[in-house]
Amino acid sequence: MPVVTEELQLPVREARAGEPEAWEALLARYRLPLYAYVYELVHQEQTSLDIVQESFINAARHINALRQDEKFGSWLFNIAHQKCIQHWRKQRPAEIPIDPLEEDFPVLEPGPQELLIRKEQEEAFMKLLDRLAVPHRAVLLLHFVEDFSQEEIARITGTQIGTVKSRLHYARKALRKLLEESET
């Protein structure tokens, strides 16, 4: 499985010029992580596929508005995140997921690569991920799947950086507890 590649190598300028090869490279790099993120939030295969496709089309249409090429990844995830929110609004307007814990935890978090999951813990990990509240799940997925910085996660989810720290702290704490339980 390839590690998260450097955003600087992405052919964003060529994609802006409308080169199909550049878009092929961007698709190859982002379509699966984006799908995984969207699916873990909405839990519907067809909806997730539609959201990924619409996100890429929106990105192609508005790529001229992107100021920093190296931020393409977080920008694309932000488009997809907004589409997930639109989907929730259509489905259940009264039940848009909100954050149950908004405290600030100024704790330095280790990177996602530091957490390793054993074979027997895999299923428990995915179950825990599903059990987390949507805001915590979103933050944890962005942290794990793309290793976005806390600033980037805040920008993608449209929240304060303190809220992102709080959610990450809560989610990681719950995850560690589960992994410790499965070890014993």
Added chain:
Amino acid sequence: MKTPRELILERHQSAEAKLKTIRAEDLAAYARSAAQVSRQRPPAFDLFTAAVRFWQEALWPWRRAWIGMAAIWVFILAFSLATGETPRTASTRPPRPDPEVLAVLQEQKQLLTQLLDPGAPPLASRIRTPGPRSAVEPAPGRGGGACRLETTLRAETFAQA
């Protein structure tokens, strides 16, 4: 041992075939058309750009003429200050109208009213100046006769007494 990223992406690996239906050519076409539209769209108004453009198109090509004009104005100003003359401004207040002219105007106004409405009495006749009260005769039928009779009766009663 796997990282969470590996685990999450593995879980969705089966969707890769469906995701490949998103065509790069279509996205490139969208990007090209968006770029064309943004090129055709006039740029937003920018004060600095407008100022530079004004300088380049209106001022700089005629710089000698502008400098000459400026020199003339400076000379006029200096001359005006040196002689101590201040420009006389015309009085904005209109002159008071002559009473004779006012009277003529009033007369013309009356004539115009008479011409427009011939049945109406002349303006001067409608405005009556009240005379002394003794000169005013009581109008007939409004109790004038009765008043006179009452006065005569009172005089006779007093004489009998």
